[in-house]
Amino acid sequence: MTQLFKQKHVEYVQNLNSQISQDSYEYWLLEHLRLNGIYWGVVALATMDNLKALPENEVFDFVLSCWDSRSGGFGAFPRHDGHILSTLSAIQVLLIYNRLDDPKVVDKKPAIVKFIKELQLENGSFQGDRFGEVDTRFIYTAISALSILGELTEEMSRPAVDFILLCQNFDGGFGMVPGAESHAAQVFTCLATLAITGQLDRIKPEKTAAWLSDRQVEGGGLNGRPEKLPDLCYSWWVMSSLSILGKAHWVDFTGLISFILKCQDPNGGISDRADNETDVYHTCFALAGLSLIEMSQKLKEFGLVPIDPVYCMPTSVTRKFTNYTQQ
Amino acid sequence: MQHGVKRISLSEQARKEKIQRDKLKIANYRALCKDLLDKKDKDVRDIATLQATTDLLLKNPEFYTIWNYRRDIIVALVDAEKIKKKDTLEDDLKLIVALLKRYPKCYWIWNHRIWCLDQLQQTREANWNVELAIVSKFLDLDSRNYHCWQYRRFVINNMEEDTLLESSESSNLGQKEARALLRINIEEYKFTTSKINKNISNFSAWHNRTKLIPKIYDLFGELDTTNDHADVRHVFARPQTILQHELELVKTGMFMDSDDTSIWLYLQWLLTNPFFVDDLRKVSPTCYLDVLNAQLAIVEELNELEREDHPKGWDHRWCLRCILLIKSLIREETSEIGALDDMSRKMLQSLTEIDPLRKCRYLDQLEGTGTLSSLAF
Ligand SMILES: [Zn+2]
Numbered sequence: 001m002t003q004l005f006k007q008k009h010v011e012y013v014q015n016l017n018s019q020i021s022q023d024s025y026e027y028w029l030l031e032h033l034r035l036n037g038i039y040w041g042v043v044a045l046a047t048m049d050n051l052k053a054l055p056e057n058e059v060f061d062f063v064l065s066c067w068d069s070r071s072g073g074f075g076a077f078p079r080h081d082g083h084i085l086s087t088l089s090a091i092q093v094l095l096i097y098n099r100l101d102d103p104k105v106v107d108k109k110p111a112i113v114k115f116i117k118e119l120q121l122e123n124g125s126f127q128g129d130r131f132g133e134v135d136t137r138f139i140y141t142a143i144s145a146l147s148i149l150g151e152l153t154e155e156m157s158r159p160a161v162d163f164i165l166l167c168q169n170f171d172g173g174f175g176m177v178p179g180a181e182s183h184a185a186q187v188f189t190c191l192a193t194l195a196i197t198g199q200l201d202r203i204k205p206e207k208t209a210a211w212l213s214d215r216q217v218e219g220g221g222l223n224g225r226p227e228k229l230p231d232l233c234y235s236w237w238v239m240s241s242l243s244i245l246g247k248a249h250w251v252d253f254t255g256l257i258s259f260i261l262k263c264q265d266p267n268g269g270i271s272d273r274a275d276n277e278t279d280v281y282h283t284c285f286a287l288a289g290l291s292l293i294e295m296s297q298k299l300k301e302f303g304l305v306p307i308d309p310v311y312c313m314p315t316s317v318t319r320k321f322t323n324y325t326q327q
Numbered sequence: 328m329q330h331g332v333k334r335i336s337l338s339e340q341a342r343k344e345k346i347q348r349d350k351l352k353i354a355n356y357r358a359l360c361k362d363l364l365d366k367k368d369k370d371v372r373d374i375a376t377l378q379a380t381t382d383l384l385l386k387n388p389e390f391y392t393i394w395n396y397r398r399d400i401i402v403a404l405v406d407a408e409k410i411k412k413k414d415t416l417e418d419d420l421k422l423i424v425a426l427l428k429r430y431p432k433c434y435w436i437w438n439h440r441i442w443c444l445d446q447l448q449q450t451r452e453a454n455w456n457v458e459l460a461i462v463s464k465f466l467d468l469d470s471r472n473y474h475c476w477q478y479r480r481f482v483i484n485n486m487e488e489d490t491l492l493e494s495s496e497s498s499n500l501g502q503k504e505a506r507a508l509l510r511i512n513i514e515e516y517k518f519t520t521s522k523i524n525k526n527i528s529n530f531s532a533w534h535n536r537t538k539l540i541p542k543i544y545d546l547f548g549e550l551d552t553t554n555d556h557a558d559v560r561h562v563f564a565r566p567q568t569i570l571q572h573e574l575e576l577v578k579t580g581m582f583m584d585s586d587d588t589s590i591w592l593y594l595q596w597l598l599t600n601p602f603f604v605d606d607l608r609k610v611s612p613t614c615y616l617d618v619l620n621a622q623l624a625i626v627e628e629l630n631e632l633e634r635e636d637h638p639k640g641w642d643h644r645w646c647l648r649c650i651l652l653i654k655s656l657i658r659e660e661t662s663e664i665g666a667l668d669d670m671s672r673k674m675l676q677s678l679t680e681i682d683p684l685r686k687c688r689y690l691d692q693l694e695g696t697g698t699l700s701s702l703a704f
Pocket of ligand 1: 231232233234272282330
């Protein structure tokens with residue numbers, strides 16, 4: 001496969017909610033990821049410059065219906081509990097559709113901000129909800145959300161960054177908590193947090209970038225940790241991390257592009273590895289990863305929209321609120 | 328998020344049959360969801376509802392809202408003395424083991440296990456030895472599972488905290504506590520050895536070693552007498568002796584499988600971490616250099632063997648990167664810092680050919696934009 005089946009992928013995202021999808025039991029088992037799924041679908045479409053493929057007002061109404069008045073955050077589905085992950089997804093989708101200033105959203109903003117702020121723990125980290133799970137993913141999610149809402153303060157970011165630095169290992173990578181093994185997705189969350197807070201100068205970029213470039217294996221794909229199999233979603237986690245460090249070119253693009261294209265289903269959708277079941281998560285990160293490659297190469301092979309490696313949204317969207325300087 | 332599920336295309340007939348089969352499953356599932364979410368809205372917290380959350384979680388262990396609801400029900404029923412806390416939580420631990428066998432990478436299940444243990448720990452009723460045995464079993468099934476290793480460190484932290492709680496009286500670390508902590512960490516060190524012996528590529532085990540070694544060394548330092556742990560005591564005499572021991576292990580691994588990333592990363596830690604380097608400098612002015620030169624000879628020997636095996640007589644990628652690193656460290660040690668020397672340039676040049684995936688990285692390093700510490704690794 002040498003081509004990107006853009007139109008098919010647009011249709012794939014459009015059909016995620018179709019009757020055919022709803023006829024299958026698996027569709028209902030995934031309700032706890034629906035809002036996150038909307039975000040992945042919207043970013044996939046935005047990357048292909050086809051945002052109008054989804055009905056904006058329906059998406060807007062659905063996002064608001066996921067708001068959990070008890071916690072103040074967004075759940076992944078109507079009546080589900082608020083969680084930091086789905087809350088970021090909601091904020092991102094609203095931002096992409098330029099609806100954060102809608103009165104219905106403005107109403108809820110104080111509660112949303114309160115929900116996020118109260119998740120920060122004494123050691124600077126964030127829990128995902130009131131039950132205490134701590135992970136550098138949640139720090140990124142909280143910091144990213146607050147920065148989009150213009151509510152990030154030095155008082156919150158300083159201890160968060162200190163905690164993130166404790167998660168760095170000798171190999172240059174970062175783990176989910178201090179002591180944990182380096183993992184490419186966690187590296188992204190840590191680097192992006194450092195980028196948002198303007199603290200990237202607190203690490204040695206070459207060392208981390210070298211570890212990241214070693215994630216590329218024979219066949220061109222990227223893995224998440226040493227001696228693991230490649231998986232398409234690392235096309236995003238690794239490429240965004242390298243892009244943040246200004247070292248996207250430290251992997252071989254030809255090999256990586258070929259790996260990504262082979263994961264496509266010609267009928268639409270992209271999977272973790274060639275010939276596996278497709279899903280919207282991998283579809284989103286394949287396209288966003290390809291966009292980063294295009295940006296680094298200054299080519300327009302696939303005609304994708306430039307994506308911000310820190311926020312995983314189009315740069316045209318993030319330019320509206322970012323104050324950090326892109327490397 | 329689908330991982331590792333083969334793509335299948337159903338025939339029209341099979342698809343229709345599946346839709347028929349799914350109809351009833353969907354109806355049952357949605358009814359159960361609705362019933363529970365209705366009860367949740369009404370803050371119902373009774374035993375029947377607790378049982379209903381079990382039914383739903385068995386169908387869908389990713390349904391985090393239901394795990395949350397379950398926790399709220401348990402807390403309420405325990406407070407009202409309608410159920411016994413220890414029994415209920417231990418039942419949950421059994422349920423979780425059954426679920427983890429099917430979904431070993433599900434965050435929400437691991438999360439609930441940690442919550443249960445935290446609850447039990449508040450009344451000092453958690454059995455950490457059982458937890459350690461369980462996580463060891465799961466690591467037998469998948470020796471790289473990220474959640475398992477994380478959970479294992481959580482268990483060990485709690486075992487350590489238990490030890491310290493038992494003493495609590497004095498603020499200083501007593502001999503008894505230091506001994507107990509040492510025993511826990513040496514057992515962990517031995518566990519990583521056993522994992523590495525089974526599979527040298529298990530970087531999760533090597534990673535844990537980088538955390539355990541300095542800790543064990545410090546704990547040995549806390550002891551007045553040195554009669555404990557005769558089998559490893561001599562290894563932990565000082566960082567230099569640990570280094571020698573670990574270098575032997577790495578050497579075996581490197582000759583067994585020279586393409587394995589784990590051992591080369593670990594070797595880099597051994598040769599550059601201040602924990603070792605500072606001690607070597609204390610041993611004698613040339614000790615660090617001696618170690619570097621000895622390692623250089625070993626890696627060069629391996630590289631020769633690899634070249635003989637290679638159809639085009641090429642250098643081995645990892646050997647060459649390691650040689651480049653060691654030579655840089657030697658140059659830095661002998662204060663010849665400055666521009667890249669011709670030898671290093673030549674090595675970087677050949678790396679662009681033998682490791683084309685990272686060609687641009689080596690080219691950047693040739694341009695001199697990278698620092699020494701990033702060279703080769
Ligand atoms: Zn993946």
